[in-house]
Amino acid sequence: MAYVYVRQSSVNQVSQHQESTELQYGLVDRAISLGWPPERVQVIDEDLGKSGAGGVDRHGFQKLIAEIGLGNAGLVVRLDASRLARNNRDWHQLLELCSVFGVLIADGERLYDPRAYHDRLLLGLSGIMSEAELHQLRMRLHQGERQKAARGELRLPLPAGLAYDRAGTIILNSDEEVQARLHVAFAKFRELQSARRVMRCLDRNGLSLPVRPLLGPSPHEIVWRAVRQIAHAFLVSFKSRLMLGHMFMAAGKRIRADAGRDC
Numbered sequence: 001m002a003y004v005y006v007r008q009s010s011v012n013q014v015s016q017h018q019e020s021t022e023l024q025y026g027l028v029d030r031a032i033s034l035g036w037p038p039e040r041v042q043v044i045d046e047d048l049g050k051s052g053a054g055g056v057d058r059h060g061f062q063k064l065i066a067e068i069g070l071g072n073a074g075l076v077v078r079l080d081a082s083r084l085a086r087n088n089r090d091w092h093q094l095l096e097l098c099s100v101f102g103v104l105i106a107d108g109e110r111l112y113d114p115r116a117y118h119d120r121l122l123l124g125l126s127g128i129m130s131e132a133e134l135h136q137l138r139m140r141l142h143q144g145e146r147q148k149a150a151r152g153e154l155r156l157p158l159p160a161g162l163a164y165d166r167a168g169t170i171i172l173n174s175d176e177e178v179q180a181r182l183h184v185a186f187a188k189f190r191e192l193q194s195a196r197r198v199m200r201c202l203d204r205n206g207l208s209l210p211v212r213p214l215l216g217p218s219p220h221e222i223v224w225r226a227v228r229q230i231a232h233a234f235l236v237s238f239k240s241r242l243m244l245g246h247m248f249m250a251a252g253k254r255i256r257a258d259a260g261r262d263c
Helices: 011-016 017-025 027-033 059-069 088-101 117-151 177-192 195-204 229-247
Strands: 002-005 041-044 075-077 104-106 163-164 169-173 207-213 223-226
Touching: 002 027, 002 169, 011 017, 017 027, 017 169, 027 041, 027 075, 041 059, 041 229, 059 088, 088 104, 088 117, 163 195, 195 229, 223 229
Parallel strands: 002 041, 002 075, 075 104
Antiparallel strands: 163 169, 207 223
């Protein structure tokens, strides 16, 4: 089988860079031109919208690795090294398996045999450059953020209870339902003195909380989620604010996570 691996790093890239996605799907013709019949060419696109830098479960990449390990693959086609992996661990794992099972790797211009020394050297360098490119992209992004911060123009993601106005000033979210639910949560915390108890209370009464996710199909948009779905972030958020509060308190009693009565 010939496998065409298709990936974009984020949901925004999938929606905004459709030409790149179409170009990757067009690699099916590249596999056919190398001698594989159309019925023996399979596209793996489960990783659209997922980063290749590591730390994210890429089911499509794992499927590709499994097919190579089972001896089902004869050719892997990708647009460039960065589509398959942005970290050396995944890249060299793929190269080693392709070398052991005699799987060829192709892009839009060349065909590589990982068992051949010079081809393996070029592929290894491609993986190194792909990871280095990601590092350079991050460095440029961070430099841009620091320059914006120096000018006072940097806007960081805000929690659901806050928003930016037209002048860029941070204000309370104008959504009355959001404000009402957050007031309930903080009022319960003043009463119970325990973030864990507040979480259990809200969950018992079927009250969801507004959140503003950084990732997903609608990043930075307000969504409502059950407390049990965001339990860890909920507790960490409350406890971090308690720690900051204690830093500025001259004296005060310690608030225990499990203290207080249930509601």
